[in-house]
Amino acid sequence: MDTFVTISVDSTLFNKKNVDKAIDKAFSEIERIENVLSFYNEDGIIYALNTNGYLTKEKVTPELEYLIKKSVYYSDVSGGAFDVTIHPILNLWKEGLWTEDSERQNEVIRDELSRIGYKKILIDDNGIFLDKVKIDLGGIAKGYAADRSLNIIQDEGFDTVLINIGGDMVAGDGVWKIVLSDPDDPDNYITSFNISNKAVATSGNYERYFDPSKKIHHIIDPRTGYPASECISVTIIADKGIDADALATSVFVLGPEEGLNLVNSLDNVDALIIDDDRNIYRSNNLSKFEDLQFHSNA
Incomplete structure (x- = not known):
């Protein structure tokens, strides 16, 4: 995720070692999520899905199914303003599309837009299938990692918590x-x-x-x-x-x-x-x- 993480815990009534242990678990979970959801990690499930174009039901984890269904839901309710298949367009700008004149920009973007779209993601009883698109869950990764971190620390018995991952914050009690x-x-x-x-x-x-x-x-x-x-x-x-x-x-x-x-x-x-x-x-x-x-x- 390449960003800062801060975890604040009201631990005045607790042993510091127990608090540190809970925070360490939360950081380990953030690292796990970063590895699993990374677009570039060749050992990650996203890389496998994008490379093969599909994952059979047996290989689809509940976590991945939850994340992709959430993504598609927000794509639907926003009329396509949120789209996890947008990575190729982002790459165009990152690689210098901004240096081209407007006519060339229009031409390149028009061509690439035909190759993306969240409606090309299919989830059914057989697995997840991508119709010539790739997905990048970076648009929800920080929020999801913050949710999971909060859950882990609360499971350790600390309810008054604030997690901040790159400006995405989740709060517990208090x-x-x-x-x-x-x-x-x-x-x-x-x-x-x-x-x-x-x-x-x-x-x-x-x-x-x-x-x-x-x-x-x-x-x-x-x-x-x-x-x-x-x-x-x-x-x-x-x-x-x-x-x-x-x-x-x-x-x-x-x-x-x-x-x-x-x-x-x-x-x-x-x-x-x-x-x-x-x-x-x-x-x-x-x-x-x-x-x-x-x-x-x-």
């Missing part, structure tokens, strides 16, 4: 304050949220870029092949990290109006969206998480 920084001024803030037994994920166009001038950000619209252009930042609050992770990308790609409609149509999901003009959109029930005393004038 009330945790999550500060949302201003994308244009990280020393300032937009607002903060008080969460308990919830997950928070943020996607932003300021995080990673394909080009040195930082004009081509990494969140690509699978429907067009170009960087999504309507949002600066999307923060999602959901019950699970995997859901918050997938929805943060989905809503960012959809834009503020469609994205907000999607969030408001789902149970136990809220969002704060900042569009390209710095207008702020809040979902119907976001106020129950916001700390009004910490609220900026944004």
Whole structure:
């Protein structure tokens, strides 16, 4: 996942060795998930699926089936704004498509778009089959790893926990304050949220870029092949990290109006969206998480 991980545990009433043991187990699980879900790990199940184009039912783990079904679900509800087959398009930009003129970009992207699409993933009683596509679960890996880490630490008897994997956070018991920084001024803030037994994920166009001038950000619209252009930042609050992770990308790609409609149509999901003009959109029930005393004038 190539990112930072922090694990906070309220351990005032517990033996430090037991806490350290639980945290070590969580880090081991994160490493396992990274290896299993890696697009490039030749020993991983994703590599085997992509190389062969299928996995028989006997080789499909419950974990893989869960992750792919989750991915397809969010592809469906977002109308294709989330798509785990997008890797070839990302590669085009990574390898320098941004240096080409617009006509050449259109030609290359149009050709590649015909070769991707989540509807080319088939899951049935015989296994998982890919119709000339490859899958990359990086869009949900951090959220899923955070979920699993929380479960492991709670199974060890520590319920007051906060896991942060590259900005994707899941909280156990207790009330945790999550500060949302201003994308244009990280020393300032937009607002903060008080969460308990919830997950928070943020996607932003300021995080990673394909080009040195930082004009081509990494969140690509699978429907067009170009960087999504309507949002600066999307923060999602959901019950699970995997859901918050997938929805943060989905809503960012959809834009503020469609994205907000999607969030408001789902149970136990809220969002704060900042569009390209710095207008702020809040979902119907976001106020129950916001700390009004910490609220900026944004």
